Amino acid sequence: MQKQFLNLKLSQKLSPQQIQLMKLIQLPTQAFEQRLLEEMNDNPALEIGTEDEFEKDEYENDDFDDSESDRIDAEEINIDDYLSNDEIPDYKTQANNYGDEDSNRESPLASPVSFHQDLINQLNTFILNDSEREIAEFLVGSIDDMGYIRRSIQDIVDDLAFTQGVYTDEKTVENLLHVIHELEPSGVGARDLQECLFLQLKHKTPTESIGLATSILSEQFDAFTKKHYDKLILKFNVSNEQLKKAIHEIEKLNPKPGGSFTGNNKITENVVPDFAIRIVDGELELTLNGRNAPSLHVSKDYQEMMQTYKDSRDKSNSQKEAVQFIKQKLDSAKWFIDAIRQRQETLFVTMNAIMHFQEEFFLDGEETKMKPMILKDIADMVGLDISTISRVANSKYVETPYGTKLIKEFFSEAMKNDQGEDVSTLEIKKILQNVIAEEDKHKPFPDDQLAEILKEKGYPIARRTIAKYRELLDIPVARMRKKM
Numbered sequence: 001m002q003k004q005f006l007n008l009k010l011s012q013k014l015s016p017q018q019i020q021l022m023k024l025i026q027l028p029t030q031a032f033e034q035r036l037l038e039e040m041n042d043n044p045a046l047e048i049g050t051e052d053e054f055e056k057d058e059y060e061n062d063d064f065d066d067s068e069s070d071r072i073d074a075e076e077i078n079i080d081d082y083l084s085n086d087e088i089p090d091y092k093t094q095a096n097n098y099g100d101e102d103s104n105r106e107s108p109l110a111s112p113v114s115f116h117q118d119l120i121n122q123l124n125t126f127i128l129n130d131s132e133r134e135i136a137e138f139l140v141g142s143i144d145d146m147g148y149i150r151r152s153i154q155d156i157v158d159d160l161a162f163t164q165g166v167y168t169d170e171k172t173v174e175n176l177l178h179v180i181h182e183l184e185p186s187g188v189g190a191r192d193l194q195e196c197l198f199l200q201l202k203h204k205t206p207t208e209s210i211g212l213a214t215s216i217l218s219e220q221f222d223a224f225t226k227k228h229y230d231k232l233i234l235k236f237n238v239s240n241e242q243l244k245k246a247i248h249e250i251e252k253l254n255p256k257p258g259g260s261f262t263g264n265n266k267i268t269e270n271v272v273p274d275f276a277i278r279i280v281d282g283e284l285e286l287t288l289n290g291r292n293a294p295s296l297h298v299s300k301d302y303q304e305m306m307q308t309y310k311d312s313r314d315k316s317n318s319q320k321e322a323v324q325f326i327k328q329k330l331d332s333a334k335w336f337i338d339a340i341r342q343r344q345e346t347l348f349v350t351m352n353a354i355m356h357f358q359e360e361f362f363l364d365g366e367e368t369k370m371k372p373m374i375l376k377d378i379a380d381m382v383g384l385d386i387s388t389i390s391r392v393a394n395s396k397y398v399e400t401p402y403g404t405k406l407i408k409e410f411f412s413e414a415m416k417n418d419q420g421e422d423v424s425t426l427e428i429k430k431i432l433q434n435v436i437a438e439e440d441k442h443k444p445f446p447d448d449q450l451a452e453i454l455k456e457k458g459y460p461i462a463r464r465t466i467a468k469y470r471e472l473l474d475i476p477v478a479r480m481r482k483k484m
Contacts, residue, residue, distance in 0.1 A: 020339065021339050021342060021343070022387075022388070022391060024339055024340070024343045025343050025346055025347070025388060025391050025392060026391040026392075026394070026395055027395070028272070028274055028395045028396055028397070029272045029273075029274050029289050029291050029292055030272050031395075032291075032292060032343075033291060036048070036294060036340075039336055043329055043332050043333055043336070044299060044301075044302075044329065045299050045302045045326070045329035045330055045332070045333045046296060046299070046329075046332075046333040046336060046337075047296070047297055047299045047300075048294050048295065048296055115145065115258055116140055116141065116143065119140045119143065119180075119183055119188065120137060120140055122183045122184065123136055123137065123140060123179075123180075123183065126179055126182075128176075128179075131166065131168075132172075132176060134164065134166055135160065135166060135168060135172065135173060135176050136176045136179060136180065138156070138159075138160060138164060138166070139156070139173070139176060139177060139180050139189065140180065140189075142156065143180075143188065143189055143258065144258065145258050145259065146256045146257075146258045146259050147185070147187060147188040147189070147190070147196070147256060147257035147258030147259070148189075148190055148191065148192070148196065148258070149177075149180075149189055149190070149191055150191065151191075153170045153173050153174055153177070154170060156173055157169065157170055157173055160173075177189060181199050185254070185257040185258075186199055186200045186202075186203040186257065187199045187200040187253070187254065187257040188257045188258060190257075193255055194217060194221045196253075196255060196257065197217055197250060197253050197255070198214065198217045198218060200253045200254065200257075201213055201214050201217065201249070201250075201253070202214075204249075208242070209242070209245040209246045209248070209249050210246075210249055212236060212238060212242065212243070212245075212246035213246040213247070213249040213250050215236060216232060216236070216246060216247075216250070217250065219235075220232055220235055220236075223235075224247075224250070226479065227479055227480065227482050229243060229247075229482075271397055271404060272289065272291070272397070273289060273397045273398060273399035273404050274288070274289050274292060274347065274351075274396040274397055274398065275287065275288055275289065275347075275351045275396070275397075275398040275399065276289070276398070276399040276400075277355055277362055277398055277399065277400045277401070278401065279362075279363065279401060282363075284355055284356075284359060284362050284363065286348070286351060286352050286355050288344060288347060288348050288351075292343070292344060292347065293340075293344050294340070296333075296336070296337050296340065302326055302329070302330065305322070305323075305326060346384065346388065346392065347392060347396070349382045349384075350378060350382055350384070350388075350389055350392045350393075351392070351396075351398065351407070353378050353381040353382050354373070354378055354393075354407065354410055357371065357373055357377065357378065357381070358370055358371060358373065358410050361410075362400060362401075365400070365401065365402035367426060367427070367430045368427045368430055368431065369427075370410065370412070370424050370426050370427060371424055372412055372413060372414030372415075372423065372424040372425070373410060373411050373412060373424070374411060374412075374413065375389045375390055375393070375411065392407065393407045393408040393410075393411060394407075394408050409426075412424045412425045412426040413425050415428060415459070415461065416460075417458045417459055417460075419458065423459070425469075428454070428459050428461065428469065429469050429472065429473060431454065431457060431459065432450065432454065432466065432469055432470065432473070433473055433475070435450060435453055435454070436450070436470075436475055436481070439481075441481060441482065441483035442482065442483060443482075444478040444479075444481040444482055445478060446477075446478045447463045447466045447467050447470065447477070447478070448463045448466075450463075450466045450470075451463045451465075451466045454466070
């Protein structure tokens with residue numbers, strides 16, 4: 001049975017301008033520059049640079065005598081609103097900010113041959129008929145960025161038939177796969193790690209160590225991956241030193257042959273710091289990358305068009321429509337300029353708060369001095385919403401005397417030490433990393449022993465927490481850290 005009833009609900013909706021502002025705040029420097037170019041292409045009333053000849057008072061108190069049109073409101077058009085320099089943030093005028101050379105510097109872009117194209121080029125040196133070449137090129141196309149073909153031969157045969165109209169059998173594909181295995185880098189086209197390492201050994205000059213390493217991979221791969229060295233010594237009847245040399249040969253191999261290709265089709269990201277922190281006379285000094293503070297103004301052509309309309313006695317309908325269009329572009333330009341200024345201020349005050357919160361770290365670079373810090377801590381300091389702080393932290397980089405770092409790396413949860421004091425989980429991870437780095441690799445510490453060591457250092461945390469932090473640090477279990 002359906003019923004009608006009244007329901008009062010209080011909700012808050014963001015305006016399109018607020019949504020656009022949040023998107024601007026989230027953009028790092030390079031993406032912001034791209035967004036700026038897009039806006040300038042869309043809005044001809046917006047220009048970048050300085051206008052030395054522009055007189056600020058030229059269009060003050062612009063009043064239009066236009067009683068015939070209800071659509072044109074002269075008071076809505078005040079060009080000074082778009083040109084005022086009175087509200088430029090202090091950090092934009094600081095002498096130690098990034099200069100014009102930094103702002104306009106461009107990074108040259110290389111145009112390398114892609115990983116797959118390089119393999120195709122190598123394939124052209126082999127004598128193959130048309131059908132074989134088509135299958136071989138399909139196999140190259142099936143290789144992922146790490147250099148593996150992670151599909152069964154039967155799947156490839158079926159895919160060739162359904163998508164390429166090429167009918168073949170598993171034996172033919174297998175033979176052509178052997179051709180792929182001859183390409184460089186060695187190991188490319190393997191179907192699993194075992195085959196990848198085996199192919200690389202096959203291309204090496206045969207020695208006693210290479211022969212033993214090949215036998216280990218082909219006959220005892222599982223024991224090798226689990227580091228059951230005693231079992232391997234008994235199986236192959238070799239000395240500890242002989243096994244050590246063979247394993248050393250395997251460890252020199254590349255488990256990801258595609259990833260090492262310098263011409264990989266993945267674009268290497270060029271990180272541009274959004275902020276810079278320097279130590280001047282023992283004090284921290286923060287600057288915003290000058291590329292985030294462009295000098296924008298309204299196009300002089302638009303100013304002249306407005307003046308022409310003002311001076312015109314006979315205002316036609318077409319002129320009125322043109323002025324209405326100009327007004328819309330001016331409004332859009334004014335909002336965009338204000339949004340950029342607000343973005344600058346938001347970025348600066350947020351990073352300034354983070355810098356002072358983590359002052360001890362920025363002064364000496366010791367990660368163990370990094371304090372526990374969550375988004376709410378900074379939001380409360382600057383009076384902004386937590387989501388705004390998150391947008392700044394997740395996508396911005398800061399250049400420090402100790403390297404360029406992602407801002408979100410300065411945030412961490414708090415844990416209690418044995419003194420009842422709050423310490424950062426980053427501090428605990430760093431100490432755990434140091435303990436593991438200094439351990440005897442012949443007898444690495446298991447997680448429960450690591451927990452005991454950290455407890456002795458004043459950090460009472462559980463074994464499962466040790467395992468969690470170890471995984472976050474990309475450190476394998478004790479058995480996998482063991483060395484010969």
